[in-house]
Amino acid sequence: MNSSTFIATALADGLLTTLVITLGASAVAIILGITIGYIRVSSFWAFRCLAIIYIEFFRGTSLLVQLYLWFFVLPFFGVTLSPWTVGILGIGMNVSGYGAEVVRAAIQSVDRGQYEASVALNFSRFAMMRRILLPQAIRAMLPAWGNLLVDLLKATSLVFFITIPELTSASKQAADTTGNYLLFFAVALFSYYLIARLLVTPFVRLSERRFSRGFVREAVA
Template sequence: MLRFSATVLAQGILITLVVTLGASLVATLLGLIVGVLRVSPLRLLRWFSIAYVEFFRGTSLLVQLYWWFFVLPIFGVTLSPWTVAILGIGIHISGYLAEVVRGAIQGVNHGQYEASIALNFQWFTMIRRILLPQAIRAMLPIWGNMLIELLKGTSLVFFITIPEFTTASKVAADATGNYVLFFAVALFGYYVIARALITPFVRWLERALSRGFVRDAMG
């Protein structure tokens, strides 16, 4: 029975890690794009990005997953549970990351804007080469916190039939009757994943980008 429980838990952890990684990539990519659009000089793009952010931040992640999985098939669009999990969580978190990107870009010293304009940079070139590299370094700690929230949000994919870590813990607890042990494993398991994987990765990125910034400044 313990071997069965260990196998179930290992599968649940693996599923959680895969969903976390996939959703993180989606959230980061869309968060960067929408965040940049939030500071666009084109009003239509700004309006679109504001609507995107307000909708996905202002509605429940679980309800969004239900829409992706149960409602879209009514309109002829059927997605696999894995696709819904990765896209649904990633898009939801991207709404928060977009605001982080916007704030970081707007937090760059205003003299950088003036210097870019004086050098006759196009808006997109200014964002890509001057503002965004500095903004990324500033927003990494908050980005890391959002990835931890994303990790915890993966527990909701149980409702679209994916047996992730929390569900695996309950299955093991039901099989053995030891709810204290296996829910303690679930409780501290997310903490360990966050502190052993996400936090060190974000700190490594901060150091790597800081070294690159110093080399660029010296060059």
């Protein structure tokens, strides 16, 4: 295998790794973010306190240090996780801390009259959240989630520090090998842009259309 083929293969593998970690961590971030955000506005103070501790920990500490903690420190306590598990869960959990606050703010931004109407109709809190508040809150939170997912994509470059060769490290290796730093860092730069443009942005816009359909019909009616 000549050097050009090796570099191309390394870049392709790095790009694939970045895509897989982005998709996996995004799923973790969305699921945990919505869950923790919902708990954050719970009527049970103990649950709210646990959610606040979770949010403050992941928002208030460095993502890189968190990855080091899961990968290098947990084995001392008998818990060994693979680099891929740490990368996907670690980044996803970090972003979910920010996402939970987005969810909380979106839920609390729903008009107070919606709460009062739900109580008047004798909805349980769970039914009120599922059928009335969350559908409206999701529309409000989607733009902010789009920004968080783009930040998540860029954060995948940190998994190199837990032994996973991804796009940035593959580009650095190619640049070191050839001496052409401009070319390969430009490749990395535009690759991240294209992933955000072709993957994250369409997902957010599709979600916005999906959750706006009922409201548009009501407005027309």
